[in-house]
Amino acid sequence: MPSEEATGIRVHLDELLAERGITLTELAARVGVTVVNLSVLKNGRAKAVRFSTLAALCRELDCQPGDLISHGPGLGTEAEGANIEP
């Protein structure tokens, strides 16, 4: 199961790369992370991110961590949001 579905953590690297006009390879070189690892992050398969990596990404993309990562309902949690009738 991809990490995104399991935890509800979504990574918006795709959108930020498109907005900034940077390729994944360029960003990987600037941040000091391998393209493979950055691809893992982009595709929602990462299970954890180092603070140093997060800080470097925010620096190069000129954004805040909240722009890069968001949290939504994960797998099996959507049923918990059912309306409760008074």
Added chain:
Amino acid sequence: MAFLMRLRWTRADSVIMQGVLLAVAFLVSLSTFVTLVWALFAVPSGLTGWLNQVPAHHTPHVPSAVPEVTVLADDAEIRSSEEVVLLFQDPGLRQRLLLAAPVLLWNALALAVVLVVLNLLRSLREGDPFVPANVRRVYTLAALVLFGSLLLPMVGAFCGIALRHGVVEPSEVALVSFTLNPGSGPLAGVLLSLVLVALAEVFRRGSQMRDDVDGLV
């Protein structure tokens, strides 16, 4: 000046070890084939002299001659040994099977160990040794060593007893003989299997740690 020696496992080491293991596997397989052919097809026993003999110990009341070796020092002496070798000139099928059984069992265990170590080596070459499969492999090695160190002497002893029955005077040859010291068969094997169990635990924790950082960016 401090001397630092850095030990590092290189690709050349993997190739050499694989070559040695494959050579051992070939020799063990060859030995198995020769032993089976000898046991089943009545190959003349003179061609495979090491197979048609079994060691034994004579009892103390049997006189044994001291070898005539010239001793040059005053504080040394030559003593006779209680070890004897029972040689079968023309063993029948039953005797051949009893003589071959311990050899075949040893070969089977040795081949199993070589195959497991080859698979371990392959995972090392692939760059990912801390995987659950290697935990199972090291536990398998521990079980093979323990099984072998306990079972092989027992099988040898039973086959020896069966071979000596009706061939030598029972009162003149010890039924079973063994020595208990760290270097002797069962104890050394048990100690080695304990070391392998500890190594398997190292691999298991390494596998867990690897799993923890899997997917870490």
